[in-house]
Amino acid sequence: MNFFERQRRVRRLSVRLVALFVLAVVGIVLVVDLAVVLAFNATDAPPRELAALLGVVTAGTVAAIGAAALFRTVALRGGGGKVARELGGVPVPADTTDPELRRLRNVVEEMALASGVPVPEVYVLPNESAINAFAAGWTPSDAAVAVTRGALRRLNRDELQGVIAHEFSHVVNGDMRLNIRLMGLLFGILFLAVIGRGLLRAGILGDGRNRGGGGGANPLPLVGIAMIAAGYVGVLAGRLIQASVSRQREYLADASAVQFTRQTRGIAGALKKIGGVAEGSELKAPKRDEVGHMLLGEATGRASWFATHPPLVDRIRALEPSFDPAELSRLAKQWSAAPPSGRQEDVALGLAPADQPGAAEPARAPDRAGAPDPAGAPGSAAAAATAGRALPVEGHQVSVAPADVLRGVANPTEAAYAHATALLERIPPDLLDRARHRDAVVPLVLGLLLSPQPRVRQAQRSALADRHGTGTADAATRAADALADLHPALRLPLAELAFPALRDRPEPELEALLATVFSLIHADGAIDVSEYCLSRLLLNELQESLHPDSRWRTDRRRLTDARSAAAFLLAVLAQAGHTDPAAAQRAFQAGAATLRPGAHLPYAPPENGVLALETAWPVLDGLRPGDKERLVAATVEVISHDGTMTVPEFELLRTICGLLHCPLPPVVAAGAG
Known part of the structure; x- marks a missing residue:
């Protein structure tokens, strides 16, 4: 199942979620209506009065559920970080x-670069001693990955990598959006229990004040009890919805983690530790049930009919068919006396220095066979040679087939992970430090956006000085000079690594930066493909992190409705990749044939080149998954029409896929030599 088929499955799950929510609301309404009829002795009322009463009660109940769900959804507009903070999460700078937090960030950064998505916010739940994790957010640009303190202490690097790979599966496949939407709906159907408690308390207090006054029976306690009962109907329905939405996806995420890391030891080992340590996966946070469907393991730590996750034994057996359930009992007995230490296991595996068990090693991919690889240790000659081979020389070209690219979308492999690790090793440490420091990141990013062409840079510098003053303009110019010798293949990864620190800046500053990036793109109307890619991708990520799109559906448009925008994109790509107009037209027609077989699209390249794509992105991003698949295939056909792809062309392809929310892992290293 490729990325686009998984997107179609998420759409079907969304439909099922709505249907189950509607059924839950109907059940709650029936309970409340019945309780009100009994509380007010309306069984003998005239049909018209009874219908009017039930109409008012039904409308009020539905309005209360809808308002509560809407309120909660709006409150979650803060993205994945909002969810993490509600559970007691603390950001990891x-x-x-x-050492433990550096190891976590290293793994997350490697996963992000290998997956082709922005580096998410990283949180740790310091008060949770169990082993658990989750990913939350509306889009990859506002995503957050959170792990418990217990996971950091108990899991070795392979296991932590497996857990993070599991969570990244939810990030790249669109599960997060459904998860966070489900949080809002569940709050709505559970809200009546809160109202019921209030009515019950008010009714009891009212009875106490009116006792002996000769008044009639107070119906509020009965209505309150009914509302509480309706609320528990909502709890039951919520559990069923969570289980319906979550269970099968956990198997898929486990399998994705194995596919990504090319070994079962990591994610399977983490699941075994959940089953073997005393704390299990149980969280202490009051809101644990609300997020139960998005966690790595059961929030309550107990399996039941309404469990949000498959049984641990079944998940482990899906990864290791020969697994004996008795092994969990043996491990539990062993670890009750001496709980596992991930840091000590890292030393034994050669993933951390023996003299500093807590030291966090520089980012690297551990040996997939399970044994430590001394020759590939950080800073070794072998590692440097590997990193050097991963970077193409100037003018290097890579053979690419559309089918291979489509299979790779949101489907990172071990090679992609190794390439991401090599990229991190090749970025100079001082630039990495700037990218990770919130006070140094803005000049660095602005420096990345400045053109090497003197005329264009002067126009950009003037725009910077007008908006931010000469001090910022000078700092950005100095950063651009420091970046002059950076390998072209490292510029986009460095920008992605800078995104978390950039996102940590105050919102007014980021809003101003959005306008600045846009002005740099259009400084004088002359910008090359690589500069446009970097600027546009950064602009898109900043916009989505500041203003997440929480609409229920964002993929409604058919390809026939976006015909002109798609043709526009293919023409721009053909023009950018070919100096010969005849060759550009042939590449365009090849892409058009892939996009719409048998149809003729006129080749009309725009005068302002890549800048003309600004009007096409909103239209194309709204395509349905199947139509996006055809568009990406057509895009690859145009770019690789001559059978090869250069670094700028590949950057353009990654940018297109990023703007279409089809994350593309690195592939250029496959042809490097």
């Missing part, structure tokens, strides 16, 4: 030096 991008420049942290804490």
Whole structure:
């Protein structure tokens, strides 16, 4: 199942979620209506009065559920970080030096670069001793990955990598959006229990004040009890909805983690530790049930008919068919006396220095066979050679087939992970430090956006000085000079690594930066493909992180409705990739044939080149998954019409896929030599 088929499955799950929510609301309404009829002795009322009463009660109940769901959904507009903070999460700084936290950030950064998505916010739940994790957010640009303190202490690097790979599966496949939407709906159907408690308390207090006054029976306690009962109907329905939405996806995420890391030891080992340590996966946070469907393991730590996750034994057996359930009992007995230590296991595996068990190693991919690889240790000659081979020389070209690219979308492999690790090793440490430091990141990012062409840079510098003053303009110019010798293949990864620190800046400053990036793109109307890619991708990520799109559906448009925008994109790509107009037209027609077989699209390249794509992105991003698949295939056909792809062309392809929310892992290293 490729990315686009998974997107179609998420759409079907969304339809099922709505249907189950409607059924839950109907059940709640029936309970409340019945309770009101009994409380007010309306069984003998005239049909018209009874219908009017039930109409008012039904409308009020539905309005209360809808308002509560809407309120909660709006409150979650803060993205994945909002969810993490509600559970007691603490942000992990991008420049942290804490060994455990540095190891966590290294793994997350490697996963993000290998997956082709922005580096998410990283949180730790310091008060949770169990082993658990989750990913939350509306889009990859506002996503957050959170792990418990217990996971950091108990899991070794392979296991932590497996857990993070599991969570990244939810990030790249669109599960997060459904998860966070479900949180809003569940709050709505559980809200009546809160109202019921209030009515019950008010009714009891009212009875106490009116006792002996000769008044009639107070119906509020009965209505309150009924509302509480309706609320528990909502709890039952919510559990069923969570289980319906979550269970099968956990198997898929486990399998994705194995596919990504190319070994079962990591994610399977983490699941075994959940089953073997005393704390399990149970969280203490009051809101644990609300997020139960998005966690790595059961929030309550107990399996039941309404469990949001498959049984641990079944998940482990899906990864290791020969697994004996008795092994969990043996491990539980062993670890009751001496709980596992991930840091000590890292030393034994050669993933951390023996003299500093807590030290966090520089980012690297551990040996997939399970044994430590001394020759590939950080800073070794072998590692440097590997990193050097991963970077193409100037003018290097890579053979690419559309089918291979489509299979790779949101489907990172071990090679992609190794390439991401090599990229991190090749970025100079001082630039990495700047990218991870919130006070140094803005000049660095602005420096990345400045053109090497003197005329264009002067126009950009003037725009910077007008908006931010000469001090910022000078700092950005100095950063651009420091970046002059950076390998072209490292510029986009460096920008992605800078995104978390950039996102940590105050919102007014980011809003101003959005306008600045846009002005740099259009400084004088002359910008090359690589500069446009970097600027546009950063602009898109900043916009989505500041203003997440929480609409229920964002993929409604058919390809026939976006015909002109799609043709526009293919023409721009053909023009950018070919100096010969005849060759450009042939590439365009090849892409058009892939996009719409048998149809003729006129080749009309725009005068302002890549800048003309600004009007096409909103239209194309709204395509349905199947139509996006055809568009990406057509895009690859145009770019690789001559059978090869250069670094700028590949950057353009990654940018297109990023703007279409089809994350593309690195592939250029496959042809490097």
